[in-house]
Each structure stands twice: as C-alpha cells, then as structure tokens.
Amino acid sequence: AQKITQTQPGMFVQEKEAVTLDCTYDTSDPSYGLFWYKQPSSGEMIFLIYQGSYDQQNATEGRYSLNFQKARKSANLVISASQLGDSAMYFCAIGAGGTSYGKLTFGQGTILTVHP
Amino acid sequence: DTGVSQDPRHKITKRGQNVTFRCDPISEHNRLYWYRQTLGQGPEFLTYFQNEAQLEKSRLLSDRFSAERPKGSFSTLEIQRTEQGDSAMYLCASSDRGRGGELFFGEGSRLTVL
Numbered sequence: 001a002q003k004i005t006q007t008q009p010g011m012f013v014q015e016k017e018a019v020t021l022d023c024t025y026d027t028s029d030p031s032y033g034l035f036w037y038k039q040p041s042s043g044e045m046i047f048l049i050y051q052g053s054y055d056q057q058n059a060t061e062g063r064y065s066l067n068f069q070k071a072r073k074s075a076n077l078v079i080s081a082s083q084l085g086d087s088a089m090y091f092c093a094i095g096a097g098g099t100s101y102g103k104l105t106f107g108q109g110t111i112l113t114v115h116p
Numbered sequence: 117d118t119g120v121s122q123d124p125r126h127k128i129t130k131r132g133q134n135v136t137f138r139c140d141p142i143s144e145h146n147r148l149y150w151y152r153q154t155l156g157q158g159p160e161f162l163t164y165f166q167n168e169a170q171l172e173k174s175r176l177l178s179d180r181f182s183a184e185r186p187k188g189s190f191s192t193l194e195i196q197r198t199e200q201g202d203s204a205m206y207l208c209a210s211s212d213r214g215r216g217g218e219l220f221f222g223e224g225s226r227l228t229v230l
Binding site: 004033035037042043044045046049050052091093095096101102103104105106107108109 | 158161164170205207209213221224
C-alpha cells in the first residue's frame with residue numbers, strides 16, 4: 001500500500017518569493033515515482049514535475065523543483081519566484097514503478113495563496 | 117494533441133437514476149484511468165484500462181459502477197441507481213509510459229445527486 005501525507009492545509013506567500021510545499025510518503029515498492037499536480041479553481045489537474053525513486057538528481061521543471069530526500073521519504077515541491085497565477089491547490093502523488101504506471105495515490109492537497 | 121475530453125461537464129440527477137460519463141483520451145495513449153474526487157480531497161483511483169482490457173478495479177468501485185473501453189479508444193463510466201454519496205467529480209486521465217506514467221487529465225465530469 002502507498003500513502004501520501006501533506007501536512008499543510010494552506011500556505012501563503014508573497015509574489016516573487018519562493019515557497020516550499022511539504023510531502024512525505026510511504027511505500028513498500030522498491031521502485032516508485034513521485035508527482036506533483038496543480039489544480040486551479042477551474043478544476044483541471046495540471047502535471048508539474050516527476051521524480052523517479054532511482055533518479056540521482058532532484059527534478060526541475062522551470063520554476064518548479066522537487067527536493068527529494070529518499071531516506072526521509074520526503075518529496076517537497078519548491079516554487080521559486082511565485083506568481084499570482086500560482087494560487088491553486090497542489091497535490092503530491094505516488095505511483096508504483098513497472099507495469100502499474102499511472103495508478104497514483106494522492107495526498108489531501110495544500111492550498112497555496114500568492115499575495116501581491 | 118487535442119487533450120483528454122470528458123462529457124458531460126456537469127450532471128445533476130435524482131437519486132436512483134442512472135448516469136453515464138464519456139471520456140476521450142489522447143489518441144496515442146494506450147492507458148485510460150478513472151478517478152473520483154470529492155470536495156477538499158485528492159483524487160482516488162477507481163479503475164484503469166490498457167487498450168480495451170480493464171486491468172484493475174478499486175474496491176471503491178461498487179457493483180453499481182461499470183466502466184468500458186470497447187474499442188480501446190473512448191471509455192464510458194456508468195453509475196446505476198445513483199446515491200447521494202456518489203456526488204463527486206469524476207476525472208478521466210490517459211497515459212503512456214513517459215515520465216513514470218505521467219497522467220494527462222481531462223477537465224472532469226461533476227455529478228450532483230439530489
């Protein structure tokens with residue numbers, strides 16, 4: 001079984017500052033992937049970033065980076081230079097590797113509000 | 117790449133009625149997934165297909181729920197004898213093997229059962 005814990009129900013950040021959204025996970029699978037998705041008020045889930053469990057380097061996608069600490073089972077999302085359009089719900093998710101790809105377990109999410 | 121499309125976007129029905137949702141995935145993706153999201157929660161996995169074969173169903177998918185993907189292209193999710201607890205957003209997603217199986221989601225079908 002896999003589990004994702006997001007302990008921050010809501011976060012506030014000033015525009016142009018960086019913010020870290022926390023995510024811890026639990027899994028018994030030796031190979032897995034970690035994902036972050038953004039869900040604006042419109043409802044669509046938007047993929048942000050992916051980290052494989054065997055990847056040596058932390059993933060980066062533009063202003064998004066994933067701080068992966070395998071021993072601590074954490075996969076925090078860092079958003080640099082926050083923008084007003086970053087205000088949304090953010091979900092961390094985990095999926096098993098191999099043939100079960102795409103079957104994800106999501107956390108409860110963190111609502112991010114960016115202030116001007 | 118036209119993205120994943122879902123229809124209808126919103127459905128209001130009375131308890132006991134049947135409803136059906138349709139999902140058209142990204143054409144080159146062989147896997148199609150259904151998730152359910154209730155207010156304030158993250159999406160929960162329901163079922164997925166590889167081509168036309170339904171490979172796994174969650175225990176969340178009661179006998180009143182059935183999903184099909186008859187020709188390996190679009191999929192339908194039918195809920196029979198709807199209950200108020202079925203009210204949720206039903207999300208469809210498709211995937212290939214890229215980036216660990218990154219899911220491409222549709223905009224969802226919101227169901228309200230009165």
